[in-house]
Every structure is written in C-alpha cells, then in structure tokens.
Amino acid sequence: MGDSPDNTDSPPWDTGEQDNTPSAAELEAAGQNSMFGDAPAEPEKPAEPAPQAVEPKPAPAPAAAPAQANQPYRVLARKYRPQTFSELIGQEPMVRTLANAIERDRLAHAFLMTGVRGVGKTSTARLIAKGLNCIGPDGQGGPTIDPCGVCEPCTAIAEGRHIDVIEMDAASHTGVDDVREIIEAVRYAAVSARYKIYIIDEVHMLSRNAFNALLKTLEEPPAHVKFLFATTEVDKLPVTVLSRTQRFDLRRIPSEMLQEHFGKICGLENVEAEDEALHMIAAAAEGSVRDGLSILDQAIAHADLGGEGKVTAERVRDMLGLSDKTAQRRMLGLLLAGDGKGLLAAMADQYALGVEPLALLRGLMDLVHRITVAQVGGGEPDAPTSEERAALKDWAGKLSPGQLHRLWQLLLKGHEEVRQAPDPLISAQMALLRALHAADLPDPGKLAKKLEHLATTGIAAAPAGGEGGAPAAPAASANWKELVEQVEQNGNHLASSIMRLQVRVVSLESQTLRFSRPEQFKDDISAQLRDALMGATGDRWTVEECDEGGEMSLVEQDEAAQRSALEQLKKHPLVEATMAVFPDAEMVEEDNSAPQSRKAWGR
Numbered sequence: 001m002g003d004s005p006d007n008t009d010s011p012p013w014d015t016g017e018q019d020n021t022p023s024a025a026e027l028e029a030a031g032q033n034s035m036f037g038d039a040p041a042e043p044e045k046p047a048e049p050a051p052q053a054v055e056p057k058p059a060p061a062p063a064a065a066p067a068q069a070n071q072p073y074r075v076l077a078r079k080y081r082p083q084t085f086s087e088l089i090g091q092e093p094m095v096r097t098l099a100n101a102i103e104r105d106r107l108a109h110a111f112l113m114t115g116v117r118g119v120g121k122t123s124t125a126r127l128i129a130k131g132l133n134c135i136g137p138d139g140q141g142g143p144t145i146d147p148c149g150v151c152e153p154c155t156a157i158a159e160g161r162h163i164d165v166i167e168m169d170a171a172s173h174t175g176v177d178d179v180r181e182i183i184e185a186v187r188y189a190a191v192s193a194r195y196k197i198y199i200i201d202e203v204h205m206l207s208r209n210a211f212n213a214l215l216k217t218l219e220e221p222p223a224h225v226k227f228l229f230a231t232t233e234v235d236k237l238p239v240t241v242l243s244r245t246q247r248f249d250l251r252r253i254p255s256e257m258l259q260e261h262f263g264k265i266c267g268l269e270n271v272e273a274e275d276e277a278l279h280m281i282a283a284a285a286e287g288s289v290r291d292g293l294s295i296l297d298q299a300i301a302h303a304d305l306g307g308e309g310k311v312t313a314e315r316v317r318d319m320l321g322l323s324d325k326t327a328q329r330r331m332l333g334l335l336l337a338g339d340g341k342g343l344l345a346a347m348a349d350q351y352a353l354g355v356e357p358l359a360l361l362r363g364l365m366d367l368v369h370r371i372t373v374a375q376v377g378g379g380e381p382d383a384p385t386s387e388e389r390a391a392l393k394d395w396a397g398k399l400s401p402g403q404l405h406r407l408w409q410l411l412l413k414g415h416e417e418v419r420q421a422p423d424p425l426i427s428a429q430m431a432l433l434r435a436l437h438a439a440d441l442p443d444p445g446k447l448a449k450k451l452e453h454l455a456t457t458g459i460a461a462a463p464a465g466g467e468g469g470a471p472a473a474p475a476a477s478a479n480w481k482e483l484v485e486q487v488e489q490n491g492n493h494l495a496s497s498i499m500r501l502q503v504r505v506v507s508l509e510s511q512t513l514r515f516s517r518p519e520q521f522k523d524d525i526s527a528q529l530r531d532a533l534m535g536a537t538g539d540r541w542t543v544e545e546c547d548e549g550g551e552m553s554l555v556e557q558d559e560a561a562q563r564s565a566l567e568q569l570k571k572h573p574l575v576e577a578t579m580a581v582f583p584d585a586e587m588v589e590e591d592n593s594a595p596q597s598r599k600a601w602g603r
C-alpha cells in the first residue's frame with residue numbers, strides 16, 4: 001500500500017506528517033475517532049514508524065522506494081474526498097437539483113445539508129463553494145456544477161485556504177459572539193472571489209442567541225454572501241432558520257454502492273481485497289463513506305502487517321468482531337434442527353475464536369432478518385456469496401413467517417439478556433437453547449389444535465380420581481369394578497350396564513352387597529343383581545338396597561375423573577393464559593391421542 005503515483009504534490013497540511021499510520025490527530029480531523037476508538041490498530045503498531053518501508057517487497061523498482069518514503073500517509077477519507085460532484089457517490093438527486101439551480105441562476109442564499117455523519121455534507125458544501133467560485137482554467141468561467149479543480153479558487157478551496165470561504169464548526173463555536181463576528185464580516189464584499197461563503201458545520205449546536213443573531217442576516221443577506229449549513233440533527237434547528245434555507249437531505253449511501261466504491265479505492269491503492277471483506281466493511285459503515293473508509297484504512301494497515309497485504313474477510317471479521325457467516329449459518333441450522341449439543345459445541349468454537357456472545361446473537365439476528373427479507377421479496381436473495389444465497393433461499397422456503405418472527409423475538413430477547421448478563425456466554429447459551437426448545441411450542445395459529453391435543457393427552461395421563469378431584473377409590477370399589485367386569489364377561493351385559501350406571505356401593509364384603517342408587521332409579525333390581533353375581537362368581541349373594549350413602553357409581557367415578565383432569569389441565573399456565581385471552585374457548589376432547597413426536601422447526 002501507500003504508493004499513489006497519481007498524487008505526488010502534497011497539500012500544505014500534509015507536509016511534515018511523515019508517520020505512515022494515521023495519527024490520532026488525522027483520524028480526529030477526519031471525524032473517525034469515535035467509531036472504533038484506537039483499540040484494534042494500537043496493539044499491532046510496530047516500533048518502527050514506517051512498516052511498509054521495512055517490509056521486503058517483491059517487485060518495487062529501486063527508485064520507487066525513496067519516493068514512497070517521502071509520500072506522507074493520508075487517511076483514505078481525506079485522500080479520496082470527492083473533488084467533483086461526479087465523485088460524490090449516492091447523492092444524485094441532490095446534485096441534479098443543484099445543477100439546475102446553478103444553470104438557471106436561481107441559487108438560494110442559504111443551503112442546509114442534512115444527513116447522518118460521513119455521508120458527505122461538508123464535502124458537498126465545499127463542492128458548492130468551488131462550483132460557485134470557480135473561474136475555469138482560463139479564468140473566464142462562471143458558476144458551474146462542474147468546477148474545474150485547477151483554477152486558483154478551486155485549488156484554494158480544496159486546500160481549505162480560500163480567504164472568502166470561511167469554515168466554522170458550530171460545535172466549538174456555539175456562542176453569539178462567534179456569530180456576531182460573521183455578521184460583521186458579511187457586510188464587506190468578497191476579497192477575491194465571486195461569493196463570500198460561510199460553511200457552518202453542525203449548525204444545530206449554535207445557541208439560541210446565536211441563531212437569533214444569524215437570523216437577521218439570513219433574512220436579507222447581501223447578494224455576494226452564501227451560507228452553507230450542515231447538520232446531523234435537523235430537528236434541533238429553529239423553524240425560522242429552516243424556512244430561510246434551501247434544504248438538501250443527503251441520503252445514507254446504500255451498502256452495495258459503498259462496497260463498489262471501496263473496491264475502486266482498493267484498486268487505486270493497489271490493495272487486493274476480497275469481495276466479502278468489502279461487503280462487511282460496507283455493512284459496518286452503515287451508509288457513511290467516511291466511517292467505511294476509516295475501517296478500510298485499518299483493514300489495509302492490518303493486511304500490511306499480516307503478510308500478503310490482502311484485505312481478507314477473515315481479518316475484517318476479526319477486526320470488526322463479527323462472527324463468521326459460515327459459522328452463523330451452521331449454528332442456525334443446528335438450532336432449527338433441534339441439535340442442542342451441536343449448537344453448544346458450535347458456540348464454544350466461536351467463543352474460543354474470540355467472537356463475543358453478543359456478536360453471536362447479533363449475527364443470528366442478522367441472518368433471520370435476511371431470511372425474512374428474502375421470503376418477503378421472493379426471487380434471488382441478496383447476499384455476497386452463492387452459498388449464502390442458497391442457504392437464505394432454502395430457509396425462506398422452509399420456515400413460515402410466523403416462525404421467523406418468533407425466532408427474531410427470541411433472539412432479540414436473548415440479545416438484551418446477554419447484554420446485561422454477568423456472564424454473557426452462559427446467557428447466550430440459555431437464550432439459544434430457549435430458541436431451540438421453542439420448536440416444541442406451537443405456532444399461535446396451531447395453538448388451538450395443540451390445546452385440544454394437550455386436553456386429550458392430559459386426561460389420559462392423569463390418574464383416575466387424581467388429587468383434589470374425585471375421592472380416591474377404596475378397595476371395595478376396586479373389588480366392585482372387578483365384579484362388574486366378571487358379570488360382563490359372563491355375557492350379562494344388561495346387568496353389568498345397570499351395575500356401572502346405577503349402583504353406589506355402600507359395602508361389599510363376603511358375598512354381601514349393600515348399595516344405594518341415584519333417586520331417579522325406582523325399579524327393584526336386587527333380584528337381577530343377585531342372579532348376575534351368582535352367574536359370574538358361582539357364589540350365592542345377599543343383595544340389599546339402602547336409601548342413601550355409598551360411593552359414586554362407576555360411571556359417576558369416570559365422569560368425576562375427567563372433570564378433575566380437565567380442571568388440572570386448566571391450571572396449566574399455557575392453558576390458563578389461553579383461556580384468559582380467549583374466555584369463550586372451550587376444550588374439546590379428541591379421539592386421536594397418539595403422542596405427537598418431538599418436532600423440529602419446520603413448516
């Protein structure tokens with residue numbers, strides 16, 4: 001890296017900066033300091049100040065080496081700051097509007113550039129300043145959307161030394177005095193340029209008084225003055241300011257466009273980079289060219305130190321603390337297949353490789369999101385590698401939308417837990433196992449079905465006359481049940497049916513049966529019972545009907561047992577919750593009570 005034959009003359013601010021790695025001040029100047037801190041770059045910083053000069057390079061011409069050493073390192077974000085509107089990526093609509101305004105000479109007095117950090121707000125402001133003040137190579141040109149870049153105003157503005165283009169950072173100059181200075185100066189005509197241009201960055205940071213002072217000037221600015229405001233937080237601007245400016249919303253730059261851009265820059269820097277590596281950098285940049293270039297800077301530095309000088313996906317992944325895409329897919333596969341053991345082993349592997357549990361969860365969430373998007377979008381999923389596309393497509397076909405959303409929620413909850421947990425790994429394990437086991441829970445859509453199922457299997461499993469429900473059947477009852485079965489086996493179905501339905505046993509001992517019956521039964525069945533019992537047992541029986549008392553009949557006992565089981569079932573938290581939500585729901589018994597086999601995630 002580092003050889004940039006296209007750029008031999010260095011701007012004044014770069015002279016003297018002979019250090020080959022971006023200095024803290026440089027990163028600071030490029031606004032990149034806050035993103036990753038200095039953690040990843042520092043530990044690998046060698047003692048020698050110029051790593052690539054020391055490193056043996058295979059092919060460089062001997063003459064090239066000293067030139068390289070003299071070439072100061074500039075952070076990519078600064079080196080590749082767009083010098084023309086065509087170099088400004090991702091902001092075509094704004095550039096078109098601006099071109100029209102310049103062409104028709106209908107420029108506003110004040111512009112407001114909004115957008116997230118690093119999308120090119122100040123770059124755009126400088127480009128506008130150039131466009132307005134460019135005089136062309138021959139010194140005869142007028143305002144243009146296509147500044148020549150070679151005339152005195154163009155070069156002076158690019159180097160930040162034009163006397164009539166005043167840049168001010170409102171973050172550090174918030175007071176009314178700072179603004180007053182501007183207002184005073186506004187009255188004087190431009191010294192050398194067509195327009196006097198004030199670029200105020202982070203304009204929302206100005207104090208209320210400062211805004212008020214500015215407002216008067218904004219209302220009736222002199223014709224030779226233009227204000228270019230930039231802000232990340234447009235909501236904080238007073239309406240009075242908004243109403244006096246032409247607003248341009250700079251868009252987040254799509255990840256694909258960033259990837260392409262970074263690819264080009266790698267080409268210019270003679271750095272080889274894997275597509276997936278650039279993809280990861282573009283994704284991490286979240287729409288900001290500057291943030292992306294800052295990561296790329298670090299990645300290139302790492303690649304140089306690492307040997308071949310190639311920016312690989314593996315190194316970028318390490319640098320960003322991302323988990324491996326292949327590993328992520330494998331883990332999701334294990335989770336969906338219900339393989340808890342395999343899942344824990346895979347997690348342990350990732351952890352050993354230095355992947356943070358939180359990043360693990362994040363990776364899985366990202367994957368689930370992409371599957372969902374692929375499912376909604378249909379067609380070919382958007383992914384950097386063919387393996388990933390195939391996997392996304394496969395899952396998008398297999399999983400139902402409900403399952404994907406549930407999985408997302410489980411992972412999101414897990415993510416929150418892991419963030420707060422004293423031991424993130426354990427928390428991550430529990431979260432993923434919970435997601436895995438959730439395959440056993442039914443879809444909300446299938447819940448009703450499952451409840452019916454639970455009702456049936458629950459009753460079958462509950463012992464007859466369980467705790468708290470029907471009274472436990474005493475020995476007499478057990479004997480009675482045996483007797484009834486004997487009568488039935490003897491072929492006396494009428495008698496056995498009467499015995500089940502009507503007879504409440506009061507006592508049963510040594511061939512003497514004392515019983516009562518529910519009051520609706522009036523006829524005398526004593527003789528019938530005596531015959532049936534004798535027929536079944538061969539013994540002579542004494543049968544006596546009493547007015548009251550006795551245990552429940554066998555039929556009554558069955559009914560009570562079922563009621564009890566149902567009550568038990570209703571106390572099940574899942575059922576309780578369902579009943580609370582659907583108060584009118586009722587439980588229906590289903591004949592098919594074959595136990596449902598454990599089901600893995602699948603449609």
Ligand SMILES: [Zn+2]
Nearest residue numbers: 134148151154
């Ligand atoms: Zn010019």
